[in-house]
Amino acid sequence: MSDVVEKTLTALPSLLSLDSQPGSAKLSSSSKLGNLIRGITELTSKHEEEKLIQRELLLIKEQVSSPNTTMRQMKELMVRAIYCEMLGYGVSFSYIHAIKLAQQGNVLEKRVGYLAVSLFLNEGHELLLLLVNTVLKDLQSTNLIEVCMALTVVSQMFPKDMIPAILPLVEEKLNHPKEIIRRKAVLALYKFYLIAPNQVQHIHNKFRKALCDKDPGVMSASLHIYLQLIQENPEGYKDLAPSFVTILKQVVAGKLPMDFNYHSVPAPWLQIHLLRILSLLGKSDQSTSEIMYEILDESLRRAEMNHNITYAILYECVKCVYTIHPKSDLLEKAAKCIGNFVLSPKINLKYLGLKALTYVVQQDPKLALQHQMTIIECLDHPDLIIKRETLELLFRITNEQNVTVIVEKMLDFLQINKDDHTTIDLVGKVAELAEKYAPDNEWFIETMNTVFSVGGDLLQPDIPNSFLKLLSEGFDSVEEDKKLRLFAVNSYVSLLEGGPSKLPQRFLQVICWVLGEFSHLREDLEPDVVLRMLAKLLDMKSSSSETKCWVLMAMTKLCSGGAALALVQDVSETYSSSLDTMLRQRAQELQILSQDSKLQAKVLPRSASMEPVEVDSSLSFLDGFVSEALAAGAAPYKPPHQRQEELSRSKALNMEPYGLSLPIGMSSCSVTDRQSPTLLSISSGLSGDSADFSHKGSSAALKLDGVKRLWGRDGYLAKKEAAEEAPQVEAASPVRSPSQRGDTDGSVSQTPTPECDQEKQQLASSLFVGLATQSSVCLMGKSEPTSQRFRRKPKASGGSEPMSNPLASPSDGADNVLPQNLLDSSDLDVSSPEQTHGLPQDPDTPNGSCTAEEESADPMAEPSAHEDLDRSRDSCLSSHLPAELSALSHSEITSLCSNQSLDVSACHVQREDSVVLVVFVSNRSDFCLQQMRLQVQSEELEVSCASDCPSEELKSHSVAVCQYLLTVQRPSVHFDLSATVSWQLPAGSPQTAPFSYKLPLTGFIRALRLSTEEYGAMWLAYSHDTKLNLTLMDDDQDPLAATLHVLKRKLQLHVVEIIGVEAIVACCLQQDQPCLMHCRVHAGMLAVWLRSPVPDLPDCLLYHCQRALQEP
């Protein structure tokens, strides 16, 4: 049939010029449309056409608005209007008349009216509201054709919010006696489901009825809906799997009426629909998959006829077999099928074969090996589309051994490719492979250079971002990092010396950044030389103002006095009067920093780029502003995904193509966000202080996992073992490929010459290396982590752990008591991983001092007669400390009460999770004390007895030790414990003695380890806050850091992050009551703002902060 059509159509062009040919009699040559069309074909220029059409449109306009125009004339006019519209001319004046025609015309006129409406108007057009009534009327018409037309127009374009108006009528049509109406109704409902799923939710059971319709056409229409539903929720429709299998069986067996055959294949569209549904249902579901094995086998067997439509079914079968739970003999047959496709001389089948191979190659690499020679041939195929698909396949089998060859092929392709979408896609893939598998620095930098120059300004912004991030973060070895950076600098210097005018803007920006950061690594390269090179970029006409910003930033980093100062001054003067605000700002920065090298060194420290760049991605410094705004009644912030969700709820059908856009969070905090080079300068200034790198996962993660994840289906692992033996045969194939080639060449028409042959074999062995020699497991991405060259440095900073480890081993704590560790912790570098575990490491932390104060306040603690005893008491009593506490630091042991018969002393010990009061009662008499009892209580503390005195009797000159667990009930600056001890001498009345103990709040404070994000989230959640200005410590270098260090040392606070003149600090009271602190240097003071969920905690803590800073 198609041959006939083609023959007829080939004879056509000669017909175009004349209408005296026999065939043209029926072409309504006498009609006005005919005249118009002929008129147009006779014209020679676009200009003439335009004039003609404008004339025509004026005519139409005049006639449509004339009251005398009949509907029949109107129909004719509409057809002409449609024609003009198709030629690209605006005919908006006729829209309303199209609707009128649909409203008022007879059936035939109505049909044209509806057609015109569906061609002219979009779903959102306001005129469509006028159509609703017409549609309603026609849906209720007794004329079947009118009903059909109404259903057709409804499925073509119907305003979403008007669906409820016609929905009942459309639903009703599901029961219509005519199957054509039922089918159209089902399809209309399908369309409604797509644009407004919520509105048809209630008729799901009617869909089921449609599925069981006695007419196969209606049933097959309902499958569209089911495919959609199952895609969204496969679990909900598992029960239908047997029914679908039965339907498919009947179709394959040819039980449907002949009408459904297409080129003697039974209902191919229906078959493919069912196969697609089955693959969704059987995906990673063994029991459901088992139901369908038989029919899949049958389909694979039956579809042998040599026709496109059978290949279409086969292709779908193969995809299904590889998607559902695997069965080895089916897989074998599917693999054979793929082989037939790939080897087919028909180019369309070859294309699909390559696609199928791409789909399955990660599960079944031996297939790629089998067809390696065909793949090589496809790589040189004259059709770019085939070439492109082959590259896609190679991309999936890339490993560190064949990466150079594959990337080379991709880059070759990019040179000849003209399609922008393909370029963007492929460039991204090259960058991904380069980052993952680069064999050496030189290759990596050179490949990325090509990526940047070829990708040009189409490049996805995350590629330069992640490249720069990679360079600045470095890898495991410092030496390697330096080499890589040095190589990049060398490469870029030579590029700039060559001809920078040809380089794309994005690439220039990358070059600027790298030279600014790393050109100092090359010792023979004077900064002045680089500055002059950069200045040249500014003079280039092609440079965008964004690029100029980057240039100025790089210059700012490089100008540290020297000969080029004049040049720099010149440049900054030129641009400080620029109209571009960004440029002006950069120029100002350059001017100021170039004159003050001290400031420059501080703002842009040279070594900072080695450190991970710190970005306060939670913007916690804005919290104050935010909370004020919230208090003033502003709406709370909603993250993008939430907004998107809300948006999509109101907008059911998303017309935007997916893909290119990146999550906002990621791009906005990446190092080189192209929108704001400012971010970079800020962050590099901060990086020295960075305590954590909380957002590092964002874009890095995107790049590194790459393509493998797509294929990580557990279901296939079992199958893989089974297929393992087979590849062993193929394992040596690169070597023994001649015989292999024999197989493949047989079916391919062209026979290559021997030399060319050898070349191909070489190529094959370089392409497929690693596929054969290694176990195929590596293709599944299992051995991935080790094979990656540019692996990012593992970050072990405190911030990456959400909280301090409360279960740190006690030996660590003991170590920290050693004085050497104090030296470590006195280091100003807060970014060093913290060794403390929230335990005091310093004997003169507040514990000691406060207790000393308490000692002098307590009148009972002045036992002058026992001075010598006093001196030795501490050491002798501390030996009585229970074993589990002796390793921990304790406050000084103080004597609390003393008389002739006994001495009471106490100290408190800070455990990670609690504070323990240890009371020593020593019997000084020569008698045995009896009924000895201790009672301890406090208003603010809950006291529970951890271990009571071993017995009520205390032998002469012995010591009893009691432990009390203290828990804060209400925060207070100091906690007072009042206690009594009672005892009885062998011959005497009971005696009691009161005593008291006082301990500060700081004993209960522990460092709270948080990331900036967590901090940000908590900050907003807490209500109790206090603000106060504290004195800063005297420190020339960095008063903020010095002050924070004191607080950290004395109060166990954790410095979360320092951002310029601000810092955020966190601690908690007894593990579960956090207190957050925000510090800001302002007018020589430290403005402190504390927040906590616990009412009095901020005030009490602030008191101790004040004390800590006042004390020397």
Add this chain to the structure above:
Amino acid sequence: MMRFMLLFSRQGRLRLQKWFTAISEREKKKIIREMTTMVLARPPRTCNFLRWKDLKIVYKRYASLYFCLGVEDEENELLALEIIHRYVELLDKYFGNVCELDIIFNFEKAYFILDEFLMGGEIQETSKQIVNRAIESSDMLQEPAPL
């Protein structure tokens, strides 16, 4: 699901356009332009499938006329090719030895046939007989005496 079907001549002149989803006029014009340049630039005897953004483009040339179908990514390319072919067969059956002129002069008929064949971006009726019967029955209803 199908997104659009375009028919254009070898000179890149649009003969028929069908959009199955709501697209703005500007976007339509852009797609038409890109499709014609892309498809017309393809040398003969090459693959009938193309990739464009997230869509698969399936095209086929019948004499001087190109049929171009934009389908979503999960669709089967070969099947899309057969949709085009069946449409040509339907036109052929209706017009009897269809040629480009038939479609130019009676494009509204070509639209009606397409509407019986496809609906809402999905295939509706694959039987040649049934589609023709549907078209003819509405044609017959009251085809008036020739003008």
